[in-house]
Amino acid sequence: MAYYVNRNVEMTWWEKAYIPEIIRGMLITVRHFFKNLFGFIPFFLGKKKEREIFTVYYPEETMDYPIAYRGRPVLALREDNLPECVACGLCEIACPAYCIDIIPGANSGKQNKDERFPKAFTIDYAICIFCGFCEEACPEEAIFMSDDCEISMLDRKKMKYDMEQLLVPVADLKDRIEFTRKMYGKWNY
Amino acid sequence: MDLFSFTDEFLIDLGLTLLKIGFILAVTVGFFAPVLTWVERKQSAIMQDRIGANRADIMGFTALGLFHIIADALKMFAKEDFIPQGANRLLHTLSPIIALVPALLTFAVVPFGGKYELWGHQVNLVISDLDVGLLFVFAIASLATYGYVVAGWSSNNNWSLLGSMRTASQMISYEVTMGLTIIGVLMVYGTMQLDEIGAAQENFWRWGIFLQPVGFLMFLTASIAENKRIPFDNPEAESELVAGYFTEYSGLKFGMFFMAEFIEMVTIGAIVTILFFGGWHIPFIETQDIIDTFNFSWLGPSIANLITMGIQVGVFFAKVCFFIFIQMTIRWTLPRFRYDQIMKLGWKILLPLSLVNIVVTGIVIMLLK
Numbered sequence: 001m002a003y004y005v006n007r008n009v010e011m012t013w014w015e016k017a018y019i020p021e022i023i024r025g026m027l028i029t030v031r032h033f034f035k036n037l038f039g040f041i042p043f044f045l046g047k048k049k050e051r052e053i054f055t056v057y058y059p060e061e062t063m064d065y066p067i068a069y070r071g072r073p074v075l076a077l078r079e080d081n082l083p084e085c086v087a088c089g090l091c092e093i094a095c096p097a098y099c100i101d102i103i104p105g106a107n108s109g110k111q112n113k114d115e116r117f118p119k120a121f122t123i124d125y126a127i128c129i130f131c132g133f134c135e136e137a138c139p140e141e142a143i144f145m146s147d148d149c150e151i152s153m154l155d156r157k158k159m160k161y162d163m164e165q166l167l168v169p170v171a172d173l174k175d176r177i178e179f180t181r182k183m184y185g186k187w188n189y
Numbered sequence: 190m191d192l193f194s195f196t197d198e199f200l201i202d203l204g205l206t207l208l209k210i211g212f213i214l215a216v217t218v219g220f221f222a223p224v225l226t227w228v229e230r231k232q233s234a235i236m237q238d239r240i241g242a243n244r245a246d247i248m249g250f251t252a253l254g255l256f257h258i259i260a261d262a263l264k265m266f267a268k269e270d271f272i273p274q275g276a277n278r279l280l281h282t283l284s285p286i287i288a289l290v291p292a293l294l295t296f297a298v299v300p301f302g303g304k305y306e307l308w309g310h311q312v313n314l315v316i317s318d319l320d321v322g323l324l325f326v327f328a329i330a331s332l333a334t335y336g337y338v339v340a341g342w343s344s345n346n347n348w349s350l351l352g353s354m355r356t357a358s359q360m361i362s363y364e365v366t367m368g369l370t371i372i373g374v375l376m377v378y379g380t381m382q383l384d385e386i387g388a389a390q391e392n393f394w395r396w397g398i399f400l401q402p403v404g405f406l407m408f409l410t411a412s413i414a415e416n417k418r419i420p421f422d423n424p425e426a427e428s429e430l431v432a433g434y435f436t437e438y439s440g441l442k443f444g445m446f447f448m449a450e451f452i453e454m455v456t457i458g459a460i461v462t463i464l465f466f467g468g469w470h471i472p473f474i475e476t477q478d479i480i481d482t483f484n485f486s487w488l489g490p491s492i493a494n495l496i497t498m499g500i501q502v503g504v505f506f507a508k509v510c511f512f513i514f515i516q517m518t519i520r521w522t523l524p525r526f527r528y529d530q531i532m533k534l535g536w537k538i539l540l541p542l543s544l545v546n547i548v549v550t551g552i553v554i555m556l557l558k
Contacts, residue, residue: 037235
């Protein structure tokens with residue numbers, strides 16, 4: 001929707017005088033200053049006071065990310081300790097950065113209850129762009145974006161996670177699974 | 190007095206002068222310059238609903254972020270002292286000094302207290318009681334322009350040169366206003382000696398802010414513009430010129446520019462206090478009243494004078510702190526002017542206003558005679 005912004009605002013004589021408006025602006029900042037200054041004192045004495053400051057001391061305190069947040073993709077682990085993944089390779093194809101690498105394994109009757117399962121599943125987080133396409137492509141609800149974004153490392157090779165590192169119990173992913181059902185159900189996949 | 194005869198009087202004078210110099214250096218370089226870096230961070234943070242610097246700690250103790258001062262100093266010492274290729278090495282090294290020295294030198298004539306009678310000796314709390322004190326302040330303050338211009342020119346960098354050109358034009362434009370504003374004050378008090386101007390404001394209703402309200406506003410504006418802080422920070426506009434004239438400076442040379450800015454803030458606060466805000470006087474209380482209050486039988490007049498001196502120096506620096514607070518508030522409230530707006534404000538608004546101020550002051554003085 002296009003709308004027109006009038007940038008030639010006619011100022012009143014009070015605004016043109018400039019100094020009263022400066023003082024008004026300064027009063028706002030000074031009010032914030034004193035309000036926060038006195039709000040700070042109980043805070044520094046160790047009491048957690050309801051304050052208007054939303055700063056979070058990051059490494060010590062962390063915030064809960066919203067459920068739509070796309071952190072590193074993880075694999076869902078069923079209750080019977082087997083991956084939900086069937087190694088169809090759709091996420092591998094959907095991945096625009098080619099960071100997913102799946103070696104599929106077929107069921108010979110002994111190794112696995114499922115017909116198909118991934119023998120190896122690696123995601124290279126050094127390449128991953130956190131787009132969430134793998135999650136969208138997955139027909140089995142097996143790969144999900146988690147809220148974990150702290151994956152910086154000193155060694156690039158360690159950024160390549162194998163299946164043991166990727167698997168996360170389904171119970172931990174419940175909210176995200178529900179979110180994806182709502183999200184991608186909209187387009188009737 | 191013979192110049193080389195070391196009489197007692199001479200030695201006492203020498204000692205007192207050295208004490209005063211030491212006091213001023215300790216207060217400006219040792220206290221205000223470092224603490225103001227902390228104040229600026231913390232005040233801006235609290236003003237903007239943030240917490241501000243508080244991560245530097247010694248043994249887990251942060252002291253509200255005061256250790257950031259030490260961390261900053263250590264960082265500046267440890268940095269590479271970089272001189273860019275094609276720069277004028279001599280001028281590049283010299284210009285921070287040229288910028289810093291005038292900021293300190295103006296304090297030579299700024300009184301931070303009145304005259305006190307201590308054990309039969311007259312103590313005047315000003316390092317150098319010049320007859321042309323006010324002119325001296327402006328002469329020295331305008332020298333600082335050279336530091337900034339030379340800094341930009343010598344570092345062989347386009348941004349620096351643009352910054353220094355803007356510095357030159359801005360400082361020259363606003364010095365005109367500043368000088369003309371001062372004339373109103375001179376007409377009212379009839380002296381250029383800063384300590385006499387301060388002493389003349391003992392009566393609350395004789396403060397410069399009541400006698401020269403327009404002059405006060407214009408002087409504050411012009412002096413903030415002289416100091417090149419936001420909203421007049423075109424010479425170092427971060428979003429346009431990287432860092433303006435000190436783009437190519439690092440380490441302690443950058444620290445000197447930084448320190449010059451903060452000391453200039455103190456200087457502005459001190460001069461505004463002396464000229465417009467009653468100097469070292471407490472409203473409605475005369476100096477003699479304070480002396481009489483403390484003049485008990487067993488204390489003696491000298492001790493009473495000493496206590497009064499302490500109180501009045503404290504009052505003076507409290508006022509200076511108030512003006513620093515105002516400057517910081519302005520700096521964190523207002524956005525930067527555009528270059529043409531600065532020039533318009535300087536030449537088309539402040540200059541005519543200051544001329545009108547002189548005329549009106551003259552007419553009023555004539556009528557009151």
